[in-house]
Amino acid sequence: MDPIIKNNFHNILSYSLNSAQINFLGECLDKNFNLYKESGYGTTIPIPQQTSANIITDYFDSEEEVVQLFTILLRYEGDRFYNRILTINGREKFIKLLEKRKWVFDPDLIHFMRDPFYEHEINFLKKIRVIDLRKQLDIPGLIEEISKISTTLGKKDLEWRINLRLYDLERDSSSLIRKIIEMLLTKQNLQRVSFEMFTCLKELVINASKANYKLLFEKYITIPQGINTKNNYVHFLNMFKDEIEEHGNERLFELAKAKDKYINITFQSTNTGIEMWVINNQNISSLEKQAILKRLGHSSNFNPSDFIGDETTEGAGLGLMLILSILKKYTDDKAPLKVIFYPSFIKIGFSLSRENLFNILNPEEPASDEEKPENLAD
Numbered sequence: 001m002d003p004i005i006k007n008n009f010h011n012i013l014s015y016s017l018n019s020a021q022i023n024f025l026g027e028c029l030d031k032n033f034n035l036y037k038e039s040g041y042g043t044t045i046p047i048p049q050q051t052s053a054n055i056i057t058d059y060f061d062s063e064e065e066v067v068q069l070f071t072i073l074l075r076y077e078g079d080r081f082y083n084r085i086l087t088i089n090g091r092e093k094f095i096k097l098l099e100k101r102k103w104v105f106d107p108d109l110i111h112f113m114r115d116p117f118y119e120h121e122i123n124f125l126k127k128i129r130v131i132d133l134r135k136q137l138d139i140p141g142l143i144e145e146i147s148k149i150s151t152t153l154g155k156k157d158l159e160w161r162i163n164l165r166l167y168d169l170e171r172d173s174s175s176l177i178r179k180i181i182e183m184l185l186t187k188q189n190l191q192r193v194s195f196e197m198f199t200c201l202k203e204l205v206i207n208a209s210k211a212n213y214k215l216l217f218e219k220y221i222t223i224p225q226g227i228n229t230k231n232n233y234v235h236f237l238n239m240f241k242d243e244i245e246e247h248g249n250e251r252l253f254e255l256a257k258a259k260d261k262y263i264n265i266t267f268q269s270t271n272t273g274i275e276m277w278v279i280n281n282q283n284i285s286s287l288e289k290q291a292i293l294k295r296l297g298h299s300s301n302f303n304p305s306d307f308i309g310d311e312t313t314e315g316a317g318l319g320l321m322l323i324l325s326i327l328k329k330y331t332d333d334k335a336p337l338k339v340i341f342y343p344s345f346i347k348i349g350f351s352l353s354r355e356n357l358f359n360i361l362n363p364e365e366p367a368s369d370e371e372k373p374e375n376l377a378d
Contacts, residue, residue, distance in 0.1 A: 001063045009066050013053040015089040022052040024082040028072050067112050075110050106341040108286040115340045117277040117349050133166040133173050143179045150183040164265040167256045168209040180267050184274050188358050196326045203319035204278045208263045213252040277349025295320045297335035
């Protein structure tokens with residue numbers, strides 16, 4: 001664990017909790033935790049706060065556990081925590097510190113999510129490659145260019161990134177995405193999974209564009225009628241479904257272009273893995289966040305009563321289940337599809353190990369020296 005995180009959390013405990021509260025906090029995360037047993041003081045001798053803070057931060061010695069402990073405190077803040085009202089000293093400073101370590105705090109859910117998708121330094125053309133599909137582009141020419149690059153990529157070119165900006169999937173943009181995915185998988189002959197990876201990404205893009213459409217539908221169609229997600233979410237969803245059934249995405253697609261409501265797709269290749277993620281430049285309701293986390297298997301920190309029923313949700317369920325069924329074939333991660341709720345945008349995607357992909361696709365075939373991940377950067 002980063003000593004800066006440990007020291008700052010130690011200070012929060014020392015200045016915010018007494019020893020009985022620190023013991024209660026530890027028990028909330030691990031029922032086997034006992035401050036008095038760990039201290040060796042016995043149950044009759046008072047334990048100083050500094051000593052109690054030392055004990056619990058030594059016992060829970062991973063960054064993930066510290067974040068879980070801090071989350072518990074945030075959920076009790078302002079309420080009685082064991083034997084007195086809880087006030088967290090250094091709250092905002094610690095949240096900002098965690099943000100620098102890729103821990104994103106969602107105040108709606110009172111929940112931290114670690115962002116596994118961040119842009120590594122790359123050497124492909126020594127710059128970020130952005131393809132803006134909102135403009136009129138020669139997409140067939142782009143596909144031809146990427147096809148040429150795919151055949152000439154050497155080991156030193158394995159680290160690269162391409163970003164796409166678009167309103168929704170169309171025929172040409174789908175063909176371009178397929179070609180980029182093929183390039184992502186070209187080393188080690190992993191192209192056999194390209195269709196499944198395209199299927200995963202297509203579902204993410206469909207969900208992202210639909211989320212944009214819902215926002216536009218609410219802002220420009222239902223709110224002027226006095227109907228929105230705050231006062232009648234079920235009625236809003238029924239109207240949105242009627243719009244899709246009657247007109248498809250045609251009218252909403254034109255509205256997205258008029259209001260420039262686009263999404264971003266990032267493809268990233270590294271020496272050890274492949275990554276794909278989609279970004280929506282908007283936020284969603286707390287109800288929708290909870291439903292997504294539940295579907296993705298990230299809901300262990302929430303009580304069942306926190307979740308809304310299927311009758312108040314819309315759209316993404318079957319698509320997310322399809323993605324998960326594909327990804328779980330190629331990773332041991334119990335929740336391979338990751339979502340991060342930033343204050344002004346949402347990021348969702350996945351990463352897969354090149355070594356795992358190769359071994360699963362070639363169970364009886366040892367990798368050649370050139371195909372081994374540790375040699376790909378030579």
